[in-house]
Amino acid sequence: MFIDTLLIGISSGAIYSLMALALVLVWRSTRVVNFAQSGQAVFSTYIGYEITVRTHNYWISLPAAIICGALLGSLVDLLFMRPLLRRVKSGPIAELAPVIATLGLLGLLQSLLGLLWGNAFLQYASPLSAKGFTFGSHTVPFSPQNLFIVLASALVLVIFGLIFKYTNLGLALRAASFQPEIAQLAGVRVSRVRNIGWAFAGATGALAGAVITPTSTLSPNSLDLLFVSGFIAAVIGGLDSLVGAVVGGLVLGIGFSFILQYIGSSVTFLAGFLILMVVLLVRPRGIFGHKLGRHA
Amino acid sequence: MSSPASLRMESVTVDFGGLRALSSVSIEIKAGEVVGIIGPNGAGKTTLFNVLTGLVTPTSGSLYINGQARKWPRIHELADIGISRTLQGVGLFGELSVSENLLVGATHSQKPNLFLALFGLNGRTEGLAKERVESTMRQFGISQYGAQRASDLPYPIAKRVALARAVISNPTTLLLDEPAGGLGAEDISWLKDFVLRFRRDRSVLLVEHHMDVIMSVCDRIYVLNFGELIAHGTPDEIRKNPAVIAAYLGGEATE
Numbered sequence: 094m095f096i097d098t099l100l101i102g103i104s105s106g107a108i109y110s111l112m113a114l115a116l117v118l119v120w121r122s123t124r125v126v127n128f129a130q131s132g133q134a135v136f137s138t139y140i141g142y143e144i145t146v147r148t149h150n151y152w153i154s155l156p157a158a159i160i161c162g163a164l165l166g167s168l169v170d171l172l173f174m175r176p177l178l179r180r181v182k183s184g185p186i187a188e189l190a191p192v193i194a195t196l197g198l199l200g201l202l203q204s205l206l207g208l209l210w211g212n213a214f215l216q217y218a219s220p221l222s223a224k225g226f227t228f229g230s231h232t233v234p235f236s237p238q239n240l241f242i243v244l245a246s247a248l249v250l251v252i253f254g255l256i257f258k259y260t261n262l263g264l265a266l267r268a269a270s271f272q273p274e275i276a277q278l279a280g281v282r283v284s285r286v287r288n289i290g291w292a293f294a295g296a297t298g299a300l301a302g303a304v305i306t307p308t309s310t311l312s313p314n315s316l317d318l319l320f321v322s323g324f325i326a327a328v329i330g331g332l333d334s335l336v337g338a339v340v341g342g343l344v345l346g347i348g349f350s351f352i353l354q355y356i357g358s359s360v361t362f363l364a365g366f367l368i369l370m371v372v373l374l375v376r377p378r379g380i381f382g383h384k385l386g387r388h389a
Numbered sequence: 390m391s392s393p394a395s396l397r398m399e400s401v402t403v404d405f406g407g408l409r410a411l412s413s414v415s416i417e418i419k420a421g422e423v424v425g426i427i428g429p430n431g432a433g434k435t436t437l438f439n440v441l442t443g444l445v446t447p448t449s450g451s452l453y454i455n456g457q458a459r460k461w462p463r464i465h466e467l468a469d470i471g472i473s474r475t476l477q478g479v480g481l482f483g484e485l486s487v488s489e490n491l492l493v494g495a496t497h498s499q500k501p502n503l504f505l506a507l508f509g510l511n512g513r514t515e516g517l518a519k520e521r522v523e524s525t526m527r528q529f530g531i532s533q534y535g536a537q538r539a540s541d542l543p544y545p546i547a548k549r550v551a552l553a554r555a556v557i558s559n560p561t562t563l564l565l566d567e568p569a570g571g572l573g574a575e576d577i578s579w580l581k582d583f584v585l586r587f588r589r590d591r592s593v594l595l596v597e598h599h600m601d602v603i604m605s606v607c608d609r610i611y612v613l614n615f616g617e618l619i620a621h622g623t624p625d626e627i628r629k630n631p632a633v634i635a636a637y638l639g640g641e642a643t644e
Contacts, residue, residue: 261496268482268493275480277464278442278473279494280558 098354099347100235105322106346107246111301112323113330113338114253115294119166120332121270122290123174129195130298131320132202133169135313137162137299138306139206142217151219151307158303159296166295170288173198206313214315219307242304249300250339253293257335266290270333322349325369331382340381394455394471394561395419396441396592401450403436403616410436411447412616418562423584423593425603427627428613429636434596435477437613438564441594442467442474473560477567479547480554483540487531487550490539491522494557521557529553545576552583562592569599581606604628612636 119127141158181187221237257263269276269286326345330337352364396418403411411433418424426434439445443464495518526532584606597603604624612620614636
């Protein structure tokens, strides 16, 4: 029973980690909490869904959804964030306006999806079984699709780790996120690098949507709760730490799983917010957050 | 490396809202010169740097490089025209290691194929960049700090890393904004040596409050007060200039 619960926790934790990672990538590049993240992710998932409907092939739809997510992320930055940040450069509204704007964008994207596909619950089918593996007479609540979720998430985390640690792009992303002015002086094209950050975030969110949706149903709001968990995970991790996002996601996923198993479903979400409150009160910069934030 | 350039800013005026930060200031740095800019706080020294590095767009004024008129550079064009600068305080990437701090300057001032460069797939330029980081760290005596996070460095070391970061892009004109600020005697004498060694084939523009540094390394000095140029000349001339003594030296330099 313990192992079952742990496995389920890791599977959902992996998804929270991806969502948290997407938020952190945008936060680091633009200092905006992107509430449109779940809208962008679900939009890309619909694209993936539409492709399976036409091709009957999940393995074509998955990379297509990820690419769509990357493009959408990049476009949101280019057509939406940049003009906005250019118009409101300073004052209290400069901090708030972009965040409110992402909420607006979330509504816009979800309404658009409702118009295009309707609000019915759709099935985005994966060839992998959603039935748990069976060992002898015992069936664990961990399916091949869950295994795929964990492996795909792990792969993405490794790829991001390698990019951030060993490539010039990763170096530029890290440099530009905290000291954009110095990065520019050192020759980094900060706005271009930021845009890549948005694209990475969009792709990550799209991956989360496209691997988790086959385990439930697709609707314009189907990723909203996932986003909330990803947000909590990101804050627990420190909002500016990539490692923190992953750890935060796993902690939350496993925590939820155990609470669900041993206490009951009615308190799971409550527990999530409780953890969030405690972290914010005790250690507002998160577990992996930087002491000095952007002033280093 | 391109040959040292002479740089001339003419009649630069900068208005911030209703405030005039610089009022028709003209400054010239000839190739191979060390030029100092002094003046009380708020005199417009850093604003002048910001104009030259694309952080501030001047209200009016023109720029000449090697005698040719040129548009004010955008920040990302600085490496191309051989200008590099330090910032007041430290100005490093706090969460990156010392060698990564230098690597940012070393790789992004090159211009190979963008895609290959981003992912570090061009082995040759990668190797060159890493070598340059190593040799620059040796040259600045900071090799042992290579793996340390910049935000954990002692202040004088951080200042030295910041200088190395500015130099690694191979600038022909180096702009130093208060490089001696907060340093002790030993580090200041190292800094003076560095400036004199650096200027052999390149030029330096120096904003500094530390009179000893300014007077001992500069060929010429410009004095700003309330955004206006009140004097300009050799260190000796500046020391004797009554307007300078009244506005500045009498007050702060005796410290």
